[in-house]
Amino acid sequence: MTTGTAKQKPRVHPGELLLVAILVANLVCGAGLIAALRADLTEERIAHESKLASSKIDAFLWGKILQFASAAEEGRGNRKDAPATAFVGPVSAVSDLPAEGRFQRVRSGSGEWLPVFVGTPRDLDQRGVVLPLGFLRNGAPTRERFLLGTISLADLNGYLGDLKRRGIHCRIVDAGGNALLDPEEGGTVRWGSVYRSGGRASVLGGALSREWSVQMVIPDAGSQLPLLPQAVLALFFLLNAGMLLFLRRRFIHPSEAALEAITNTVASHGELLPESPGPRYVAGAVSSLLSRYRMETEAEKRAIEESFERRTRETADSQKNLLAHHRLTKKMLQSRQAGEVFEILLGGIVEGYGFPGALIGKVSDDGHLVFHGESDPVSGSPLRIPLWHPGSLLARTFWSGNLLHAAPLDLPHLPEEEAILDASPVFCIPVVRTLKVHCAEAKNCGDRSCPSYYSENLKCWMRHVPKDFFVPEANPEIFREAISGCFRCEVFPSSALLVVRSVPSGKIVTRENVVPLSNLASEASLALEVVSLYDSMKIMAVTDGLTGLFNHKEFYQAIRRELERARRYQHTLSLLMIDVDDFKRFNDRFGHPAGDVALRSVANLLRICARTTDIIARYGGEEFAVILPESTPAGALMVAERIKSEVAAHNFIPNASIPVHLTVSIGIYSSVNGNVSEDQMVSFADEAAYTAKKSGKNMVVVKATG
Structure with missing residues (x-):
């Protein structure tokens, strides 16, 4: 044992003698x-x-x-x-x-x-x-x-x-x-x-x-003592010896052992000690070491607390954003109009995610991105960006997909886009409804020669956006007609371009914080699909699947509605009941597919001959009905004659060696002030059509006005 710098002679402790005994x-x-x-x-x-x-x-x-x-x-x-x-x-x-x-x-x-x-x-x-x-x-x-x-x-x-x-x-x-x-x-x-x-x-x-x-x-x-008792006794003696050694080490010389352990510990932590340090010197070194560790621990504690607070804030913000995401998704999925979905999406990004500079440009029928939040500096109307113009950065982004622009003004763009792209960075993402049906299920054109007729991928408009479009110096008029035609097609989904800008009063756009925005835009695409399905269901509920005209149920609701208007405003209401002559013979001769095409052709001829305010419906089978609001009997007769002439002159089998024609028998009934029920009016007009068919067909018969 050493004390200070002098070595002391070890002495026998009384406790050691007791342990030996x-x-x-x-x-x-x-x-x-x-x-x-x-x-x-x-x-x-x-x-x-x-x-x-x-x-x-x-x-x-x-x-x-x-x-x-x-x-x-x-x-x-x-x-x-x-x-x-x-x-x-x-x-x-x-x-x-x-x-x-x-x-x-x-x-x-x-x-x-x-x-x-x-x-x-x-x-x-x-x-x-x-x-x-x-x-x-x-x-x-x-x-x-x-x-x-x-x-x-x-x-x-x-x-x-x-x-x-x-x-x-x-x-x-x-x-x-x-x-x-x-x-x-x-x-x-x-x-x-x-x-x-x-x-x-x-x-x-x-x-x-x-x-x-x-x-x-x-x-x-x-x-001949068994091995187990001998082993137990030997283990007992060893345990006793070990316990005695432990007692000697722990309780007989605790100060010397503690001093030696503390000295070794202090030396291992970098403190410089003399060869044989005394207790006071070691105590001073321990105090210095503890003070240093206390300061390091306090600094580490502050760092841990700051990290915990930061993570807590991030978790709270994440939970808040997740809650806002679910709330906005629910509201968008409950919407029944595409415009309402766009408004909810924009409001959620501005208010929920803290990006007040966000804008959304809706795609118009004429092929423009219309930003209602920005005005044209010349006309003062909402800013319109043509989507067929290859020089437009927003147009190229719309057709290519989402993109984060760190310095958008350094890229080729149109002058009118500077009002949107002046705040950088800018994140742009198209919001497009994804269709999952065949084109033939969405359109009634019946054009089987169209390459998209049986396609499950309805992005047929992408064929009209070639690679040359993404060259800013290309001529915009080359692509205008093809791209504009896609916008007018009913297959083209409701779409918009979301532009998230960095403004001083909001967050800065980064790759990390635009991830939830991209997810929310995907939810908006799903909501647009729900809106499309809802619109399709509404159309399917009131239209005939073969001809696209109103069905029997909607016909009665329309005539009931028009009779009520006629009674309220004392208007004249006319009804045409149209029956295709000898249609069964046509089906037997040319087949039912040709009969379906003929019925669609008759429906198209009715659309051509009728006014825009007239209501055309397929009553059932080969019977059609046309409701003429505010039409006199003379005016109804003129429409009926025109329909009869157009149908009789139409060739229903274009590929046949000789023209194939069909005729119609039309019955007309007019109510002066709507003083009849819908069943009576249909019955009178149908009776007149039956009279026309019995009188030789291809005729128009007018029932006496009630």
């Missing part, structure tokens, strides 16, 4: 535990082996006794001596048992005395160790009352020898401790006070009055 005590206790455990295990093993050996010896002796009893029974009726067998020696008849044999009577398991007597084992020269046995014969002469014989104990002596080879020393002793059967008599085993831990077990289970017992000694039984 505790460690020695633990070792002594551990050794005692091992000794006690070994003694207990030795006692248990000897007791177990003694019982096992006793049971085997009992089984052997009882078996020999029974063999002898059987041999004695066989020789009961024979006075002569019985011959010897492999296990039982010669049996002789005597008057009494010899005293030197120390015979004792054997009891049965129930306690009764048996006629069998057991003597003390003795060693014979030829047979080895034998067990003398006597058998009492009831009713025999006195001099032949007992049968005396021996049985060999060689097998038992061999069994005890096997136990010896296993390290188990065993012998049979009487009640006085005298050895009756000892396979290692005179050996190294001393059966005295040295092996006092030996085990004993009775022989023949108490069947003898002077009991025999098995005496057993296992010298090395305690050395």
